[in-house]
Amino acid sequence: MFGKRGLFGALGRISAGHPWLVLAFWALAALAAAPAAEGVGGRLSAAVEVPAGSEPAAVSGILEGEFPGRDPEQLVLAVRSGDGGPRAGEPAYERAVDRAVGAVADVPGVGSVTTHRDGAERLAGLNGRAEAVLVGIEGADAARAQEVVGEVREALEGVEKPPSMDFLVTGDAAVYLDATELSDRDVARAETTALPITLTVLVVAFGALVAAFLPLVVAVVAIVLALGALFLATDHLTVSIFAQSVVTILGLAVGIDYALLMVNRFREELGRGLPSREAAEKTAATAGRTVAFSGGTVAVSMAALLVPPVEAVRSIGVAGLLVVLAAVAASVTAVPAMLALLGGRVNAPRFLHRLTARTRGEGFWRALAGAVLSRPVPYALAVTALLAALALPLLGARIYNPAERQIGTAAESRQGLEVLNGLGLGGTMDALDVVVDLGEGESFYGSDAVADVDRLARDLEGLDGVDLVVGPTTTTGKQDDVPAEFLKRFYASERAAAASPVADLAKTTLGAGGRYVLLQVLPEGRLGPEEAGPFVGRVEEAAQAGAPGGGAVMVGGFPAENLEYAAAVNGSLPLAVAAVFGATFVLLLLAFRSLAVPLLSILMNTLSVGAALGLLVLVFQEGVGGGLFGLPEGGLGSLEEILPVTVFAVTFGLSMDYQVFLLSRVQEEHLAGRGVAESVSRALSSTGRVISFAALIMLVVFAAFLTSELAAVQALGFGLAAAVLLDATLVRLVLVPALLRLAGDRLWWLPGRPGGPLPAVEGRGPESSPGPEEAGSNRGTRAPGRPGRPRSRERL
DSSP states (O other), rough: OTTTTTTHHHHHHHHHHHHHHHHHHHHHHHHHHHHHHHHHGGOOOSSOOOOOSHHHHHHHHHHHHOOOOOSSEEEEEEEETTSSOOOTHHHHHHHHHHHHHHHHHOOOOEEEEEGGGGOOOGOSSSSSSSEEEEEEEEEEEEEHHHHHHHHHHHHHTTTOOOEEEEEEEEEEHHHHHHHHOOOOOHHHHHHHHHHHHHHHHHHHSSSSSHHHHHHHHHHHHHHHHHHHHHHHTTTTTTOBBHHHHHHHHHHHHHHHHHHHHHHHHHHHHHTTTHHHHHHHHHHHHHHHHHHHHHHHHHHHHHHGGSSSSOOHHHHHHHHHHHHHHHHHHHHHHHHHHHHHHHGGGGGGOHHHHHTTTGGGGHHHHHHHHHHHHSHHHHHHHHHHHHHHHHHHHHGOOOOOOOOGEEEOOOHHHHHHHHHHTTTTOGGGOOEEEEEEOOOOOOOSSSTTTTHHHHHHHHHHTTTTTEEEEEEESOSSOOOOOHHHHHHHHTTTHHHHHHTTTTTHHHHBBBBBGGEEEHHHEEEESSSOOHHHHHHHHHHHHHHTOOOOOTTTEEEEEHHHHHHHHHHHHTHHHHHHHHHHHHHHHHHHHHHHHOSHHHHHHHHHHHHHHHHOOOOHHIIIIIIGGGGTOOTTOOSSSSHHEEEEEHHHHHHHHHHHHHHHHHHHHHHHHTTTTTOHHHHHHOOOOOOOOHHHHHHHHHHOOOOGGGGGHHHHHHHHHHHHHHHHHHHIIIIOOOOHHHHHHGGGGGGOOTTTTTTTTTSSTTSSSSOOOSOOTTTOOOSSSSOOTOOOOOOOOOOO
């Protein structure tokens, strides 16, 4: 149907035969996607997603639908006066605060504005240098809330104030807005940092400038198309800000690597004397199949992120699949088209080839192979022990959203939260929402529930770590704002409450009709990963024990939502890992027709990923060496919920490229009649340089994200860089050869087959090894004893 060279040969024939038409298609697609790709950052979410069906989700739904008098979102305006500036009570200070409050109140979408002058004395600072203003946002969804944050900040910029005074807008919506804007800047900075360095590496690898540019073109096109598609996806699912970073990371990594392989194979075919179009067609038929298979392994791993029942995590999986699909499609169509047009000019300028000739020797790799293969047991044990030791910190991983700690100290929301912490109000950001459902047809008004709820509020106030309970009967904690003898009179009916001194309190803590009652429980300070679980547990236990007769109690709020989110992601991790292992096993079984190869590959990939995650815990959670990345002393204390599964998915797929590349060469040599030891030695000698350059390119890409102002993005870049570094050195160049040597001929065993490897599945032989290889090397699969074709003089 497709001819003797199959589907990819047909694609190559079309691309090489109609290059301008193919390139016009890709150019138009990229231009059409560019505006959407540019605007995708404004449609991403940094919020913690509450898993559907969970108790915190139910609480959130009740608060949104049954409490019309309550502002669903709340900001905090943190006022700070520096040294030498006016203090609270001084005219300059008070005038500036009054102007700020007035400007904020005039912003469309702002509801209630509460200061310590309204009776909320806790909002005032003790030293007169700071205070807090509560700002409610009327009926806004998350996106609108972030828009209001921007409008409030803009309004405050025009407020006249002493130079030493600052008005800092913080709160959940402000933190999420800052995180989104920082993510946009991170991606732009990473691209401008990584691309020039990557180009330099490619020039050294190829010894040619034109050839070096082509992989970068493919990477950029893949990123633009994937971000454009992601923009459309935001209409149908919540897309995490990390999806944008993953698109950039994967797009640069696989886009460059796949195009690198295509360009290298084309140069090899030119060196063998083939005309440009035929060389481009054969490149697509051979290297193109490798690209498709490699893309499949990465796609299988990214599909693991579709397993957790959380849209934000699934959006990262969708982003990964989109960019890998775009990179594969561009590599097998656009690259052959460009190569057919360039022909021999792909090697220009020639003088670079001579300047970089010293990087193409095999002596070091041959010596390394000899050392490892002569003593495989010590090398295998040493590397395995080292990787296992590096993975040990993973046992102490704490999975919890570090909240503002993941945002750089320069962010306005982070500075505002520091002011709140100084005022002793940090707990306002970690309030738990305890909702009492009195039942269908029941009401708080004029019933015994008034006394029951008051008693429950007192029980919650007495819990360890509780600073304040805000409810219909109390607002200041450890004391009664509303005298007990007046409670029944004030709450005799909804109308009576509206006309009483507790009118504002009733409006925000009682649902329409009085069926639902809200008690907000504020901790004494911000809850870290070690405090959140016990605190939520104590509140849940006390709430259930003190529930009014016949009523049900539910607990929500940020800490409870965070714990549910972490449980949803981590609870699905075993299934996600098992799915990736199973799919990878099948792919490698088909590729190599061996039972041992996929088992060893999964084992070794797991070791490298585990070691990388262990290092991630050690540095970012515990803070060992964290100062190098601007982390607070002691680290973040926990890891963002999506980090472990994302690092696993991305690195497991990418590292399989190296594995398949090396094993393909081992299989080729074995099929030529050589023993396992010699096959491994020759394969390592010829691919060591290739693996190193491919890994170096990925390291450059991943390391570019270490400059991020978001700690979670830094952690992602660090985890991926650590995994690639370990995988491309200790694992792929030492552990794999040692274990293959120990396996011997059993490496190719398959039940029901006498022994020895079968030829690789069609299109998946050594001649299509997934990575840049020395041009002109014999890459064809040969029958035992057949002489190989002579090497071309043109080399990578």
